[in-house]
Amino acid sequence: MSLIEVEQLKKSYDMGSEEVHALRGVDLRVEAGEYIAIMGPSGSGKSTFLNLLGCLDTPTSGRYILNDRDVSTMAEDDLAQVRNEEIGFVFQTFNLLARATALQNVELPLVYAGVGADERRARAQTALEKVDLSDRVTHRPNELSGGQRQRVAIARALVNDPSILLADEPTGNLDSVTGAELLGLLDSLHKKGHTLFVVTHERDVAKHAQSIVHLRDGQIETIEQV
Amino acid sequence: MKIRAALLAEIATMALETLRANKMRSALTIVGVVIGITAIVGMTSLVRGFDRSFKGMVEVLGPNTVFVAKFSGLSFMSGKEFIDLIRRPNLTPDDALALERLESVRYTDTMLGGGFDDSRERLSHRGEETKRLQIMGTTELFAQVGYIPIELGRFFTASEVRHRRAVVVLGQDPYQSLFPLIDPIGKQVRVADQQYTVIGVMGPRPSPGGFNAGQDEIAVIPYTRYETQFGVPALRVSGGPHRDVTITAVPREGQRARALREIEETMRIRHGLRLDEENDFDLITQDALLRIWEQTTQVVFLSLVVISSIALLVGGIGVMAIMTMSVTERTNEIGLRKALGAKRHEILWQFLVEAATLTLAGGVLGVLLGSGTGVLVHLVSGFPISLPWWSFALGLGFSASVGLVFGMAPAIRASRLDPIEALRHE
Secondary structure: OOOEEEEEEEEEEEEOOEEEEEEEEEEEEEOOOOEEEEEOOOOOOHHHHHHHHOOOOOOOEEEEEEOOEEOOOOOHHHHHHHHHHHEEEEOOOOOOOOOOOHHHHHHHHHHHHOOOHHHHHHHHHHHHHHOOOOOOOOOOHHHOOHHHHHHHHHHHHHOOOOOEEEEEOOOOOOOHHHHHHHHHHHHHHHHOOOEEEEEOOOHHHHOOOOEEEEEEOOEEEEEEEO | OOOOHHHHHHHHHHHHHHHHHOHHHHHHHHHHHHHHHHHHHHHHHHHHHHHHHHHHHHHHOOOOOEEEEOOOHHHHHOOOOHHHHHOOOOOOHHHHHHHHOOOOEEEEEEEEEOOOOOOEEOEEEOOEEOOOEEEEEEOOOHHHHOOOOEEEEOOOOHHHHHOOOOEEEEOHHHHHHHOOOOOOOOOEEEEOOEEEEEEEEEOOOOOHHHOOOOOOOEEEEEHHHHHHHHOOOEEEEOOEEEEOEEEEEEEOOOOHHHHHHHHHHHHHHHOOOOOOOOOOOEEEEHHHHHHHHHHHHHHHHHHHHHHHHHHHHHHHHHHHHHHHHHHHHOHHHHHHHHHOOOOHHHHHHHHHHHHHHHHHHHHHHHHHHHHHHHHHHHHHHOOOOOOOHHHHHHHHHHHHHHHHHHHHHHHHHHHOOOHHHHHHOO
16 A cells, blocks of 8 residues: 555536536555655646645545545544644644744644654654754743754654645745755655655755656656656 | 643643733733723622621611601601602601600600701811811700710700700711810810710711711700700701601510601601502611612622623723734644644634633732722721632633633634645745
8 A cells, every 4th residue: 555545636626606626636655654746837736735735624535545544535623633644744834833842843733643742842852853943942032043943843744744745835935955855854854754855936946856746737648767 | 622731721821921021902902801890809898798787887876776756767768759748847846755755665765956957067176176067956866866875074964954964975087176185074066056064975987888987077056055046957848848857666575667657657647648649758777778778789789780780891892803813823833723723622722721821810800909999998997898719710700701702703713724725824
């Protein structure tokens, strides 16, 4: 069994009178430990695909098997639990809680996993060490640089030990030097065996992956091996 | 709806931090709640305290004593017009004598002055002068009937009343201002323009609320003497002079009901009332007073409930507004939490707990302010207060419920947000 099995995944939105087909039948198999980039022009279905992969949404039809579980027909709260256990999100805009410290931000997924306070703290601490931020645990987001913020976000994505890491334009809000550092960090996570998806429109970013999935008009155009 | 303890603790911490971050806004929001809870706790402490001491005072009157008056608070309570009341026939010392002849009545006392007029005079002794005091003319039974202890000397006798002796029994106030250091018995004081001999001093009298209501600013002289010096005090009103006479009748043991009936009959006959006419005098008993008091406190409590409900309603609407704003402002955060695995009910509880924390903070403040007000009033005026634990519990419970009830709609909205849309929201 592959880690991810996507079969004929379709998603359409009802926009008043007309139906918009965002995804028109996508098939994809991903093994654990792969590093995949998703590229495509806007309107190609990138975001929709990422939302479905991240279990933020359910497909109109088709199947999505994640880690032996069919998540394509799950109810909202069950999806929430899958997200909590299986998926780590990294957003373009970091999405950290401004009032919380780096440590508290990283602890958040563990709060929803029902982990006790002591263990939470220990695991968040470890996750921050992995992204080289052990000296910034008590800092709040506004006391951190953009690169540091994104590393906090990555620590938060890793803290629950998820099956896959989904990064949506992770370098979009970073300068090129910091962006390169962050891509280095993603590379090292890949080497350690994490499964990574990165959505990007920059070829330089995509090149870090093993394979690049090109989407166009809601379908996979090509899968390019790097 | 299972919610994890870890999450609840987390949520409470987050809620407090949110409040800290928005101090001004939070403070303004909970003003209504603070007012409502302050009113509940503060007024409860005052009303309950007053209630207790009032009952204590009424009980001192004795359960059997019957007061006969031209009119009283009782008739006001039953909605009669003052102008009609003042036109009722005056009571006279002769009425008291008639009542005393009744078999069911042990003795009566007649009190002139001390009521609805301004028979207030100064007392003086060797150049020292008191403030204006209530001068009352009574029979020899005044102290006995009113359960007033005699601290020094004695009360005047029937013979002194009969012979219009110029003797006076002082209340605590004139005693202390005229004779702070020396024995007053046998000393001469001047009441208005006439000389009296001090024969006794009355102990402190109970008062409603236990604070100083002037209940000790009195001097008592034989009513016969009072008539001579002041006449029966009259207040000129249309329809004739009003005279202030109160008759106190103490029934014989176990004859209270009969005494009440006989007193009423006697008074009706003496006033020449026909069968279809209602009483033109008031009969006041301890339980009648208590009944009136209960009614009054009920009204006070009812208006208290109304006032604080309005304040809490206003507070609740404020909370609803602020929470709606908060949900909108933090849409992105809600999206993030959902992406990280927050379930619907966890988001719902987060906002409910936040709203309840907000209003509970208002409740705590209200309890402090309310009891503080009570204590302050007590310290300043000696007004008795009572701070029952249940009024605190009530205040805190109410304030938290306001948060839960009014926070519900915004919290439900938050919990139903679509994670993708919420994440996209800036």
